[in-house]
Amino acid sequence: MKIWIDFINTPQVNFFEPLIEDLSQEGHSFILTCRDSSNTVSMLKSKGWDYTIIGEKVYTNLLSKLLGFPRRVLKLRSFLKDKNVDVAIGQSSFYLPITAKSLGIKSIYTNDNEHAMGNIPSFIFADKILLPENLSLEKARKQGARKSKIIQYPGIKEGIYLWKKGLKIIEKRKQNVPDTIYIRPEPNTAQYYTGNSNFLDTLILDLKKDYHIIILVRDKNQFEHYSDKRFLGVEVPKNTISFDKIAEKCLLFIGAGGSMTREMAMIGVPTISVYQGGLLDVDQYLIDNDLMVFDPELTINKVGEFLTTLNTKSSEGSNLLDKGEKAFFLLRNTLFCI
Structure with a gap:
């Protein structure tokens, strides 16, 4: 076929x-x-x-x-x-x-x-x-x-492709000492996005004083913006970093929208969504099950409080990986039955 x-x-x-x-x-x-x-x-x-x-x-x-x-x-x-x-x-x-x-x-x-x-x-x-x-x-x-x-x-989209390696990443995180805050800026070219651009600048400038920050830019414009001398000390990779490497080293993931925020949340990475718009039903599901926090007005003080009060993640994370396997085979079978 x-x-x-x-x-x-x-x-x-x-x-x-x-x-x-x-x-x-x-x-x-x-x-x-x-x-x-x-x-x-x-x-x-x-x-x-x-x-x-x-x-x-x-x-x-x-x-x-x-x-x-x-x-x-x-x-x-x-x-x-x-x-x-x-x-x-x-x-x-x-x-x-x-x-x-x-x-x-x-x-x-x-x-x-x-x-x-x-x-x-x-x-x-x-x-x-x-x-x-x-x-x-x-x-x-x-x-x-x-x-x-x-x-x-069953489950959420991210489970369809994370069910195989999700548990392996979770085990590797237990063996490592996560030390990096990864930040994914806003999807400013997406049709559905109606929020502001570069609204994370103040937070990033505050965080870089105390944490190792890596910004996962979406395009050339964001790369040029965060390569400005104001952000000296912040790491802005030009090339794509693998999901596995990010997940294993991530102390905290701050996402302004998109799949990566949900990916991190469902495998137990401490995750804060700062999305500047109406939440998706799937995002609300993760929030309701204590897998993700939503705070569109995040500050460095809130980040500090969050990191000092981390609780064990909901068991729903591993449940979503189980559902992801079922969803994968449903998708696969639909290709042959359409």
Whole structure:
């Protein structure tokens, strides 16, 4: 079977890695396309996979996004029309379902962000829609998802690809002495993000006096911003750091939105979300189960209090890894049954 996957952001690389490895060993083949956004290309390179970049520019304003959408769909269609794809699957790639439909290819669409406007065309054109059990089906139906298309999977999205290595990382953390605060800035090019840019500057300047700080930037603009001499002493890696290395060394993870915040939370890394917008249903689930703290107005004093009052994480973390295994095989089986 020949499977097409479209990557439009960095977390999707980790999301599909177990599926690609598993099915490749069984003789199935993949066509991988990507948009040159955030750290996506460098992540794909690190995996050693063959991929094709289609759509080099990531637009930041809504009008440009709307105009750029059909252009990339047409480019994808032209690239794929003679590739004999059997099935397509995408995690929050709004381009994939409509492109697949125009080529007569069955498609699976999955997303855990109920605020993404791109869900509307994706829900309409996808043949199957996979959603986490904690995402409100009423919200999905309001965006055009038909009940007959929806399959709910157990746990949260991050469990689908962390279930294999999550327990190993947890054990390694017990053997190490985490000493670094990792900070993931805001997703300022995402359609759903409506908060401020660089709002973490004051906190970072305060924290660098007492802690080893590594900022995991999303793009060139953030890299240039945090490379300014004001942030001397703060580490700003130019190249992507592996998830495993981050998780093993992380004393505290501060995330301004996105999958990495949930990844850290579910494997027991002390995590604070500072997201400047409406929380996702899956984020609220992690907060309710004491796996993550939400504080959009975080200060250095609050960080100090948090680190001195850490409690043992909820057992729901390991439960989410168990659910992740079930969700992975549900996703895998859906590919063959669509």
